[in-house]
Amino acid sequence: MSQLLWSSLLVPVLCAFLLTWIPVMLIVERRAAAWMQRRSGPNRVGPWGLMQPMSDAIKMIFKEANIPRKAHRILFVLAPALAVLPPFLAMIVIPLGGSVNINGQEYALQAFNVNVGLLFYLAITSLHVYSVLTAGWASNNKFSLMGGLRASSQMISYEIAIGICIVSLVMTYGTLDLREIVKLQEAGAGLPAWGFALQPIVFIVLWVCTFAETNRLPFDLPEGESELVAGYHTEYSGMTFGMFMLGEYAAMVAASAFLATLFLGGYNIPFVSEEALRQVFLDQGLHLTLASAATALLQFACLILKICFFMWVFVWVRWTLPRFRYDQLMDLGWKILLPIGVANVIGTMIVTYFLKRGG
Amino acid sequence: MNGSETIAPILVMLVFASVVAGAMLFIAYFMGPSRLYGPKIETYECGMPPAGNARDRVSIKYYLVAILFLLFDLEAAFLMPVAIAWKQLVVVGPIVLGLLGFFMFFFVLGLWYELKVKAIEWER
Numbered sequence: 001m002s003q004l005l006w007s008s009l010l011v012p013v014l015c016a017f018l019l020t021w022i023p024v025m026l027i028v029e030r031r032a033a034a035w036m037q038r039r040s041g042p043n044r045v046g047p048w049g050l051m052q053p054m055s056d057a058i059k060m061i062f063k064e065a066n067i068p069r070k071a072h073r074i075l076f077v078l079a080p081a082l083a084v085l086p087p088f089l090a091m092i093v094i095p096l097g098g099s100v101n102i103n104g105q106e107y108a109l110q111a112f113n114v115n116v117g118l119l120f121y122l123a124i125t126s127l128h129v130y131s132v133l134t135a136g137w138a139s140n141n142k143f144s145l146m147g148g149l150r151a152s153s154q155m156i157s158y159e160i161a162i163g164i165c166i167v168s169l170v171m172t173y174g175t176l177d178l179r180e181i182v183k184l185q186e187a188g189a190g191l192p193a194w195g196f197a198l199q200p201i202v203f204i205v206l207w208v209c210t211f212a213e214t215n216r217l218p219f220d221l222p223e224g225e226s227e228l229v230a231g232y233h234t235e236y237s238g239m240t241f242g243m244f245m246l247g248e249y250a251a252m253v254a255a256s257a258f259l260a261t262l263f264l265g266g267y268n269i270p271f272v273s274e275e276a277l278r279q280v281f282l283d284q285g286l287h288l289t290l291a292s293a294a295t296a297l298l299q300f301a302c303l304i305l306k307i308c309f310f311m312w313v314f315v316w317v318r319w320t321l322p323r324f325r326y327d328q329l330m331d332l333g334w335k336i337l338l339p340i341g342v343a344n345v346i347g348t349m350i351v352t353y354f355l356k357r358g359g
Numbered sequence: 360m361n362g363s364e365t366i367a368p369i370l371v372m373l374v375f376a377s378v379v380a381g382a383m384l385f386i387a388y389f390m391g392p393s394r395l396y397g398p399k400i401e402t403y404e405c406g407m408p409p410a411g412n413a414r415d416r417v418s419i420k421y422y423l424v425a426i427l428f429l430l431f432d433l434e435a436a437f438l439m440p441v442a443i444a445w446k447q448l449v450v451v452g453p454i455v456l457g458l459l460g461f462f463m464f465f466f467v468l469g470l471w472y473e474l475k476v477k478a479i480e481w482e483r
Contacts, residue, residue, distance in 0.1 A: 007368040015375050065387040069400045081380035088376035112368040141402045142413045156428040163435030170442040239387030327481035334479045356449040
């Protein structure tokens with residue numbers, strides 16, 4: 001089996017993985033919101049309201065998709081599709097688990113094993129701006145246009161902070177290969193080797209920026225319903241609106257996986273190295289292929305747990321913090337996060353220099 | 360591995376994601392009812408008859424943010440190769456620290472100037 005065929009086989013799995021998160025997050029978000037506000041939440045459809053996302057989807061499918069008379073028809077239809085594509089593309093560089101040994105050859109559990117994975121992820125996720133701006137402009141609605149403009153200027157502002165933070169992170173790791181980064185975090189086989197211990201400031205800043213990049217509260221200015229009706233998707237109805245929601249949740253999953261990969265050791269299981277775990281399965285009398293597959297699956301499960309943690313924080317923060325005012329948002333991005341990032345680059349530069357020269 | 364093989368996973372994923380997006384667009388526009396007429400397809404402005412066109416001039420601030428984004432993102436992109444090679448570069452000696460310090464000095468100078476002229480103040 002060629003490496004190419006293996007990657008191609010992983011792609012549909014990845015698609016299914018991303019799509020599975022959407023209904024789960026829908027119900028989690030609504031029940032968590034209700035729980036935090038002492039309401040019951042959706043609890044009528046199916047046991048404990050678990051079928052609620054299903055009924056939401058069916059309702060969306062059979063709703064009328066509106067195209068306003070004054071809208072730019074082609075761009076208006078295209079914008080929701082542009083919202084769905086980037087998170088799917090960004091996910092392919094995330095290492096999902098260790099490697100599987102088939103006929104003596106190691107196949108990495110990563111759809112696109114490339115040595116510039118970090119830059120690829122940043123490049124693809126920044127394409128999300130286009131969908132928001134296209135939707136805002138094509139609707140020919142003042143609310144939509146304001147939402148689109150706000151969203152684009154917010155997203156590009158926070159992208160600078162992300163870019164600068166990634167620089168100091170790369171200085172620490174010395175590579176752009178996400179798989180290499182995960183392997184480096186395995187070295188200590190424990191918590192201290194994880195990225196957030198090496199670059200705690202970058203972790204915090206990047207985490208904050210992730211909220212802004214995915215347009216989640218407290219940074220959901222683009223769709224601030226108290227001022228802009230629904231922002232850039234005011235004119236969208238039915239499934240087209242659903243696609244924006246899908247894109248947002250998929251972007252959250254991709255961002256969570258990215259953060260987990262960089263700072264929480266990716267697929268690494270705490271205190272257990274890949275070789276040790278594989279050896280445990282081999283000692284049980286399993287074939288090498290099965291043992292490596294079991295190891296990789298366990299690591300994948302560990303990555304899912306880490307993604308769950310970040311996703312939960314997304315929901316938690318949404319129902320805890322109030323929305324920023326627009327000038328506060330810009331101030332936070334340009335006057336706080338960016339200077340912190342620059343200072344961190346200079347600090348990392350000097351510390352790494354003297355650590356290397358001294359040791 | 361030649362070039363086309365290297366980027367193949369991207370293309371495969373692009374096809375898959377496009378199929379997902381395309382199917383959803385198809386569902387959106389062909390599964391539901393489609394009786395679009397009259398006020399239903401007017402621009403939504405909270406129930407009032409829509410006034411004027413949205414394709415108006417927008418605040419110059421947004422352009423300024425975009426230009427500043429280009430500058431600072433470019434600087435971050437310039438730093439990226441240095442960052443990757445930093446652990447190998449440090450053995451060269453203090454000259455490396457000086458050169459990168461020189462670059463960072465102008466970076467900080469630019470940032471300081473941008474904040475000083477209040478380029479991103481939104482109150483005014």
